[in-house]
Amino acid sequence: MMTxxxxxxxxxxxxxxxxxxxxxxxxxxxxxxxxxxxxxxDELSAVSGLLxxxxxxxxxxxxxxxSPPVVVLDRLLKVxxxxxxxxxxxxxxxxxxxxLAGGGAAWGVLSGSGGEDASIAAEQYAASSPAxxxxxxxxxxxxxxxxxxxxxxxxxxxxxxxxxGAEEPSVTAQVPAASSPPQxxxxxxxxxxxxxxxxxxxxxxxxxxxVMSGVEGKVTATVRxxxxxxxxxxxxxxxxxxxxxxxxxxxxxxxxxxxKAGTLEVASAAxxxxxxTTTMPLTTVxxxxxxxxxxxxxxxxxxxx
Amino acid sequence: xxxxxxxxxxxIKALFDDHAGPLYGYVLRLTGxxxxxxxxxxxxxxxAWRHPDALAGKxxxxxxxxxxxxxxxxxxxxxxxxxxxxxxxxxxxxxADDELERAVESWAVAEAIAALRPEHREVLVHVYxxxxxxxxxxxxxxxxxxxxxxxxxxxxxxxxxALEERGLAP
Numbered sequence: 001m002m003t004x005x006x007x008x009x010x011x012x013x014x015x016x017x018x019x020x021x022x023x024x025x026x027x028x029x030x031x032x033x034x035x036x037x038x039x040x041x042d043e044l045s046a047v048s049g050l051l052x053x054x055x056x057x058x059x060x061x062x063x064x065x066x067s068p069p070v071v072v073l074d075r076l077l078k079v080x081x082x083x084x085x086x087x088x089x090x091x092x093x094x095x096x097x098x099x100l101a102g103g104g105a106a107w108g109v110l111s112g113s114g115g116e117d118a119s120i121a122a123e124q125y126a127a128s129s130p131a132x133x134x135x136x137x138x139x140x141x142x143x144x145x146x147x148x149x150x151x152x153x154x155x156x157x158x159x160x161x162x163x164x165g166a167e168e169p170s171v172t173a174q175v176p177a178a179s180s181p182p183q184x185x186x187x188x189x190x191x192x193x194x195x196x197x198x199x200x201x202x203x204x205x206x207x208x209x210x211v212m213s214g215v216e217g218k219v220t221a222t223v224r225x226x227x228x229x230x231x232x233x234x235x236x237x238x239x240x241x242x243x244x245x246x247x248x249x250x251x252x253x254x255x256x257x258x259x260k261a262g263t264l265e266v267a268s269a270a271x272x273x274x275x276x277t278t279t280m281p282l283t284t285v286x287x288x289x290x291x292x293x294x295x296x297x298x299x300x301x302x303x304x305x
Numbered sequence: 306x307x308x309x310x311x312x313x314x315x316x317i318k319a320l321f322d323d324h325a326g327p328l329y330g331y332v333l334r335l336t337g338x339x340x341x342x343x344x345x346x347x348x349x350x351x352x353a354w355r356h357p358d359a360l361a362g363k364x365x366x367x368x369x370x371x372x373x374x375x376x377x378x379x380x381x382x383x384x385x386x387x388x389x390x391x392x393x394x395x396x397x398x399x400x401a402d403d404e405l406e407r408a409v410e411s412w413a414v415a416e417a418i419a420a421l422r423p424e425h426r427e428v429l430v431h432v433y434x435x436x437x438x439x440x441x442x443x444x445x446x447x448x449x450x451x452x453x454x455x456x457x458x459x460x461x462x463x464x465x466x467a468l469e470e471r472g473l474a475p
Contacts (some may be wrong), residue, residue, distance in 0.1 A: 009451075012458030018432045019454075020440060044461045050414065050468065051433060054407070057415040061433045062426070065419040068325035069339070072347045076321065079351060080313045131333045134452045161464070 002030050011041050014138040015048040081295070089299055092214045108187035173295055210282060214290075221247075221298045223288045231279040234261060238273040238290070247298070251278040254286045264290070313354070320350050326419060327412035328369055335377045345380075349373040366409050374405065409471060417467035425460035432457050 007030045013019050014027050029194040031038045213222040217240075224235040236249060249261045262276035278285070282302075324347060332349075333342040349372045353360060360368055418426060431442040432453075437458075443450040468474070 009455045009458050012461045013432060013454045015461060016432045016457065018438045018442070018457070020438060024461070042464065044458070047465045047468065048433070051418075051464075054411040054414045057330075057418075059430050061334075062415050062418045062430075064330045064333060065326035065415045067345050068321070068329040068346070072325060072329075072343050073321045073351070075347050076317045077314060080317055080354075084313065116308065120355065148458075161325050243383045245360055285324075 002026050004030075004034060007031070007034070007037050008040060011037070011044050015041065015044040023161055039168050085168075085297070086133075088216060088297075089301075092216065092299055093302075176255070210302065212288075212302055214298045216290075216296060216298040219292075219298060221288075221290050221300055223300050225282055225285075227282045228277075230281075231277060232282045232285075234276045234278060234288075236264060236274045236276060236288075236290075237271050238264065238266060238274070241266045241272065241292075245292055247292050248293065249274075250289040251285055252282050252287050252289060253280055253284045255284070261288075317350070317354055320353055324353075324369055325350065326365065327366070327416045328373055329414055330368060331408055331412050332373050332377060335374065336368075341377075341380070345373050345376045366413070367405065370405055370409050370412075387424055413471040413473055414468065417464055417471055417473070420467050421460055421463055425456055425463055427462050428453055428456040429464075 007027055010019060010023065010027055014024060017024075020026065031041055210225045210227075211222065212225075213220060215221075219238065219240045221239075222237045224237075225232045226235075235251070238247065241247075243266060245266045247264045247266075249264060251259045251261050253259075257280070259278055259280050261278045262274065264272070264276075265273045266272045285302050287302055288300040290300070292298070328349060329342055329346050330347045333339065336342050336345065349369055352372055353365070353369060381449060421429065427446065428442060431437045431445060432439070437445065439450050439453045442453045446453070
């Protein structure tokens with residue numbers, strides 16, 4: 001005579017009909033007399049029965065379910081990262097617009113060594129164009145490029161770039177035309193090249209300096225470029241960066257060429273100012289990039305006239 | 306890394322962890338080609354990530370299976386030189402039919418089996434899939450017959466819970 005405990009542990013195998021015939025007979029005899037064990041057996045049989053009923057899930061199927069292809073996850077994360085980079089570019093543009101709207105005060109802080117001329121220019125610019133801020137309701141032009149992703153941002157701005165406000169406190173303007181590709185945003189969206197309109201400069205016949213900036217997280221970078229016979233002299237101001245942070249300054253041309261213009265190490269908690277040179281003519285430069293640790297990139301687009 | 310980026314990555318990882326296995330098994334059955342199955346799973350999860358609205362209030366597994374199946378069929382049509390794109394909207398509104406329901410159910414079962422502890426899954430494979438007796442399983446795995454029996458018992462109890470978690474009451 002089997003005890004309930006002995007029978008219980010055999011019930012699973014019995015539900016699959018896997019017991020040896022002699023033991024199966026003993027178990028059946030017990031089940032005929034024991035209501036509790038019979039109820040337990042019914043429950044287990046329902047489970048094994050379901051396995052048979054849904055059918056056609058093989059051993060190898062189960063193996064695939066256990067280990068789905070990780071390559072898919074990697075690819076998905078890359079897509080996500082690419083979208084994030086696009087969002088950041090738009091944010092940087094929007095942030096630049098805000099800075100410009102701030103006029104002379106903002107430029108006085110940001111423009112570093114050549115601040116005076118830039119301040120003048122900015123004030124003049126601000127005076128002549130009182131509303132450079134791009135409003136949030138920019139044209140929702142259907143960008144063919146990745147319209148699905150951008151469309152989501154357009155439809156739900158609170159989940160789009162705006163949601164990154166926590167890390168991008170300087171962004172107070174709605175990101176302009178989130179559904180536009182970066183190129184369009186740049187054209188309509190005002191990273192203006194401020195050229196000094198000071199008469200003094202034109203008398204000097206020096207090529208006007210070009211000032212532009214970009215924001216990534218809490219870090220703001222401004223590049224002031226002065227054209228030279230070959231290439232340009234660059235003054236880079238980085239603010240908000242961690243002490244000891246290292247950036248590599250790249251100059252990117254319209255045809256995709258990329259030139260490393262220098263390496264910057266932030267050695268001061270205050271605004272750090274660096275000088276660098278590039279052999280690339282300013283007219284062909286589309287943007288500067290400051291590449292920090294990891295995948296941190298501060299893009300500083302240039303708008304040529 | 307920005308908070309939004311992290312949130313996106315978390316969403317993608319959650320989608321992948323929760324659904325990629327059964328979805329991949331299902332699509333692999335439809336296509337018979339691992340590369341194509343990977344592509345379809347990727348595209349399906351991508352659409353789920355991009356369209357959280359489309360998923361609100363719907364059984365996500367059925368939605369994913371529907372999208373994946375239609376992607377596979379679209380590819381079939383495209384291969385027959387009749388290029389045809391199905392928009393996200395069209396993909397999402399197709400109701401789940403019986404066949405799809407069964408597929409969702411079987412892959413939930415596969416998932417539940419996959420969620421078992423390895424030693425439980427192992428005895429199930431022998432006792433259920435390979436139809437072996439306790440004694441044969443004991444010989445094959447080199448473990449006592451009593452262990453095979455107790456593992457089979459606990460495997461079924463665990464499977465019952467795993468099925469119930471997935472809305473499949475045996």
